[in-house]
Amino acid sequence: MGEVWPAQDTLLDRPVIVKFVSAAAMNIELARRFRREALLTARLDHPGVPAVYDLGEQDGQPYVVLQKINGVTLADLVAEQGRLPIGWVAAIGAQVSSILLAAQQIGLVHRDIKPSNVMLDRNGAVKVLDFGLAVIRDDERYSRITQTEQSLGTVGYMAPEQIFGDAVDHRTDLYGLGATLFDLLTGHPPFDGVTTTTTLRHQMDDPPPHPTDLRPDVPAVLDDLIHTMLAIHPHDRPDTAAEVYAALAPLAQDLPPIPGVADDLTGSVPAYAAIVGRVPQQARPVVTSTIDPLQLDVEQASKQAEQLHAAGEFRAAARQWRQLADHHARSHGDSHPLVFDLRLRAARAHVPLGEHDRALRQLKSLMHSRAQVDGPEHFAVVELRQEIERLSKERPSPRERARHVPDVDH
Template structure:
């Protein structure tokens, strides 16, 4: 690609591609028809084969199928000079990896606030049987509005749909060391509890500013993931509320059956803790505006101490 390339006489590429470690190059672009910025993601032409093309298209279809405000919108699929591309919603924000690197351990309210939003996305994914399989801080972005986006569905599966579940593993990791669930390490079947493990590892990272497994080698990290949960967050950060400490510990259980049964339970706990959102310098300097709208979505704790949870279907439940 060259600067200013126009795709379909509509999407005009920017000067340079963005840094990206995925299966192709990523550019910012301008949709000249609708006058809005977008992201254009190309297959890596140097590595292009039938399997890569299938996985690239599969990721776009899975992302489009999960209709949720916490997932980037897919606008278009196309091909330029024989190289396929997908046009995506441009997300203005910061990954949780960069956020924690800049800020250190996040305030408890923000950890819960972000985690509750991720839980709501996992609820929507479970409704269609989708398992992301790579939930981790670098795949989650916090926007300046306070909203969260889950990115990168390259490893996602729909276990009951052969069109989407077939994915070869040649040259591709099954997940991310330190964040993927033990069943992924062993090549065992995965389900929604696999993503709950990734959520637990992400919460741990936000709470402590370090990954749950911080071993010197990949082998020792994998072995510890298979044998033991990490130290409890409260051992690293004593002010962690006991209910949050217990939740993260449960999410990081080695056996899937020992984790919370579903994201509903996780959502309710996190929503009840999302009640103190101080400004995040340089990221969200004023939290009195749009953030409050999102706080209403993930739940607040009323003065009487009962937790108000807004379910994905839009029904309000009051839990004593």
Template structure:
């Protein structure tokens, strides 16, 4: 136990700790408690930092986390300090951890994997818009309530990417994260952003689909080596009935390089939401009757999305005529929706390559359009990587003197020397929306 934190302790003459903590996780200790003022159960999370600068950082992050107003995140009720240890008072959640759910029921039905993943994606999207990174997305940090709603836990230790000191290894030398689920850049102590949480979501989806962790070496060192050096695993190798679109998504989320993962949690949601259908009952876990939460959510789900950027599910390329899909991407680009257009070009290129092979001329054209769209976004380094990879493939297929190859080489040369411009924005650009 943390020094000065004992059973029965009363915090602020209001929150009385129970007889024993629920869990001790690295730097934190979680206690059930009773709020005497409002007569309700709560959770109190203490953090083992006493250094003044770190305590201030913790308070700053806690205040920011309290702004994460989302039904998939436990509410933050209060913030304080006891015996030198800062603590958060949080909403108590009743449900089952996803790790326990898999241990008891084995791999989950595809529909439930998608439903759970889509809910977590919506939480991560809300966090991304606030600039928060969770850093420890894994099955034991999410709970399924009897209503079928998912709660993402441990946002009390989230950070903002510009906080270099608190977001890395702490004073005890412990990594804030879990090997096997923690993104490679986080393991290396590098700067992280929302894509680190997408990696954790990919590992969680793999676990829910297969009943096993994606990287599970005999030792921590072998697990880390697998994460750093091995090709990201595909759940379909262990569960062949996994839909190809879901298999591809998990594979992409587990990419070791952040740039190779989806751009946003909204992209993940678009894939998962259409798969969350025909959800079977889970005996002993879900309520048999319609709950108040389900009744409320059913009506909210009928409200049409407002104009502007949304996270509505997009049709998969396989369901679209290529010409129609190309026109859609061109319309997105003409409207200034460059991020969505870039995703569409990449999606079409991947789909066309699966059907006709990587050397198909239309695959080259779609990849080129994707790269040029990233130029329009002002993302010159990413565009250069895409163009360079395309050049290597075209040289191999058409030879170094082919006119298209020479033109591509000149385009790369020009882009390498000109400064990155600010991304072109539509007239009705929404600053805090996912782009």
């Protein structure tokens, strides 16, 4: 429906992209949507979004002049390179997270985050493209595209609430980002059926996949993050893109050259750092100090996590307990009783968040690990088994959770 041309801005002497609505497809509705996309792209002021230089009309054809990106889409990158190094996946994901956080601050939901809508520049920076399906909550000019409540998005990457035609929010884009990161890590989309119907059935009826099923070397923190981002119910996903960024940024290191794409980053800003400075702070107040828990002794840091939990900051408490467990395990091993206790506290912290699937998965892993050390009849193993059975009965079914998405779009 459109034409995209490389061009040269003769006034400012810079390369640009000029995008037209093709004359053959031209109609009033398409022209409206074209203008709407340009305005939404310009509305999101972030270096991870292509700059809009001009919007106008020539001989009855609308056009937009955009920043030219010297790079490749992630879809083409995976097709050419196969699965990407873990550091690069984290670097790309951290950048996209910062863009989604900026979008969340103005109520914008992209609704079509997928590998073909993200480009990697040759300097390692990322750009999110194609805001044709985006909406801005509480702004009637950009709250909807069509007059009917039809599902919009890309099968395999669109969140369940999009499939049902329900309300969307920023967590809808986290689902698309999770599916994209799964694709980058494994070389395969997370849900891939022979037909559209079978793909949708996998999305709605099967538990979210783990990248480690296809790539065992994926770090546990990254595997858990992506699995959680692909949760059927939005409440089971991370609260904000800031949480996703915080988990990914530390993993964005040891970035090897990508032949033909990012051959030499020497002397340039290493990948994700190109956007790091533009990550907005979370709007939610911080309950305690921002001291690194690993700089405290275990007793102090655990007490700090308990204070977070008591204040209702369950996710922050879970993260701190996990960090402590990982830190202690490096010195004393995974089977140490304190490591077990810290991981158990972290798992239980997800229950009041309604993240039953995540809590159950972590509890089951702890139960199996403890059973291997102390035997299946050890009192701690028996108690965990009973807790898992009780929690399994309490959780709603996946379809029930998907059908009860809060109406936050209007």
